[in-house]
Amino acid sequence: MYIVFVYYLVSITCYCQGEVYKDYKGYKYFEIGGNQKNVERVIKHLSKNDESLIHWGSVNSSQIILAPHLISVFKDAVAKENLQTVILHNDVSEIISMEKDKSRHNTKFSWDNYYDINEIYKYLNETRTSYSKWTELIIGGESYEGRKILGLRINTPYEQGQRETGKPVFFIEAGIHAREWIAPAVATYFINQLLTSDKPDVARLRDQFDWRIFPTVNPDGYHYTHIADRFWRKTRSKSNNGCRGADPNRNWNYNWGQHSSSDNPCDYQTYAGSEPFSEVETRTLASYISGIDNLLFYVSFHSFATLLLVPYSDSTEHVDNYDELVSIGQKALDYGTRVNKERYDGPGTAAETLYKASGGSMDWVRYKLNTRLVYTFELRGSSFHWPASRIWEQGEEVTQLMLGLADGAQELGFF
Numbered sequence: 001m002y003i004v005f006v007y008y009l010v011s012i013t014c015y016c017q018g019e020v021y022k023d024y025k026g027y028k029y030f031e032i033g034g035n036q037k038n039v040e041r042v043i044k045h046l047s048k049n050d051e052s053l054i055h056w057g058s059v060n061s062s063q064i065i066l067a068p069h070l071i072s073v074f075k076d077a078v079a080k081e082n083l084q085t086v087i088l089h090n091d092v093s094e095i096i097s098m099e100k101d102k103s104r105h106n107t108k109f110s111w112d113n114y115y116d117i118n119e120i121y122k123y124l125n126e127t128r129t130s131y132s133k134w135t136e137l138i139i140g141g142e143s144y145e146g147r148k149i150l151g152l153r154i155n156t157p158y159e160q161g162q163r164e165t166g167k168p169v170f171f172i173e174a175g176i177h178a179r180e181w182i183a184p185a186v187a188t189y190f191i192n193q194l195l196t197s198d199k200p201d202v203a204r205l206r207d208q209f210d211w212r213i214f215p216t217v218n219p220d221g222y223h224y225t226h227i228a229d230r231f232w233r234k235t236r237s238k239s240n241n242g243c244r245g246a247d248p249n250r251n252w253n254y255n256w257g258q259h260s261s262s263d264n265p266c267d268y269q270t271y272a273g274s275e276p277f278s279e280v281e282t283r284t285l286a287s288y289i290s291g292i293d294n295l296l297f298y299v300s301f302h303s304f305a306t307l308l309l310v311p312y313s314d315s316t317e318h319v320d321n322y323d324e325l326v327s328i329g330q331k332a333l334d335y336g337t338r339v340n341k342e343r344y345d346g347p348g349t350a351a352e353t354l355y356k357a358s359g360g361s362m363d364w365v366r367y368k369l370n371t372r373l374v375y376t377f378e379l380r381g382s383s384f385h386w387p388a389s390r391i392w393e394q395g396e397e398v399t400q401l402m403l404g405l406a407d408g409a410q411e412l413g414f415f
Helices: 002-010 036-049 068-080 093-101 117-130 182-196 200-208 219-227 280-290 322-340 361-369 388-411
Strands: 028-033 054-057 062-066 084-089 135-142 148-154 169-174 210-214 295-303 307-310 345-349 373-379
Touching: 028 068, 036 054, 036 062, 036 068, 062 068, 068 084, 117 135, 117 148, 117 182, 117 219, 135 210, 135 280, 148 182, 148 219, 148 280, 169 182, 182 200, 182 210, 182 295, 182 373, 182 388, 200 388, 280 361, 295 361, 295 388, 307 322, 322 345, 322 373, 322 388, 361 373, 373 388
Parallel strands: 169 210, 169 295, 295 373, 307 345
Antiparallel strands: 028 062, 028 084, 054 062, 135 148, 148 210, 307 373
């Protein structure tokens, strides 16, 4: 009865009357090089013409997706600012079409497709049933549209000597930004690895921790990317002026609203919400995390910078155990590189390696709960796309990255 009840809760569909899927026909994808202040002026100028402008960047480069009517405005602006541009994709709709139209020959959940929220939650339910002695469904919060933030707890029987204190908790959240599809995909891949792998190191990793894994902590936004707008990033709450959503990784109560945040509810990307924890998703998830005893690791999966980040995201000043975080993180990156010879940048703060950003989950967990081992992995990809047929590549990398974190922490005596 419990499984049926939970499945009913998570199978609520969103109210989408009148929604038409945005195909992005003719939208072009550019990389911009040159002085970052000049780039910022171009972005600001374009944003006046289009509030839903899609752009992102780092200390080294910026990228932008442009509607056809903005191309000439863009070319004039970059010429004026003496910037260099490279076109990365001539028609973004081709990428979206490829993701949506890939036929599914296997009805069983697999890692050569991207799945909407109900299918992910069905997978979690089925996994809980198949591994009932090791797993349980957990609810980390709720969403604006009435979905549960559903996760899976994996906790194998205690080894001798563990029962008194319990295992350290390893918490993983993915999909806080709705359009970053690879993050929920690798989270479910990693769940499958923990439960099915015959590799001794992975079995050891599984048994060392009490795992709490949430494949998507922004279920409404993620669903919206499947049925309406592939590049949607925010939640789906409704502001007083009718605009939708807030950036759930700018909405946590740590230095809220200071960097890389907008106070405009219609801002397509970084509206921080009306106040800290204005979004029910962040508010309820924070409550759940606060109730966890023995929390050792907090890890967040994002995409797509191929980068390992540590707190704090909006400062170049380092936390007191920064050297430990870097040492453990370097071991994780060493392990991950062995898989596909792809090396992540970092570890470092976002302020030093990407851009300053305030109000994120990682920083709040570190500041409020004083959790010592807190990381954000920016996975690989391009324009928030990663080929479905290659999900397994990043899944294998992530498995090794998590193993590296665990081994690094154990070597330093964290457990």
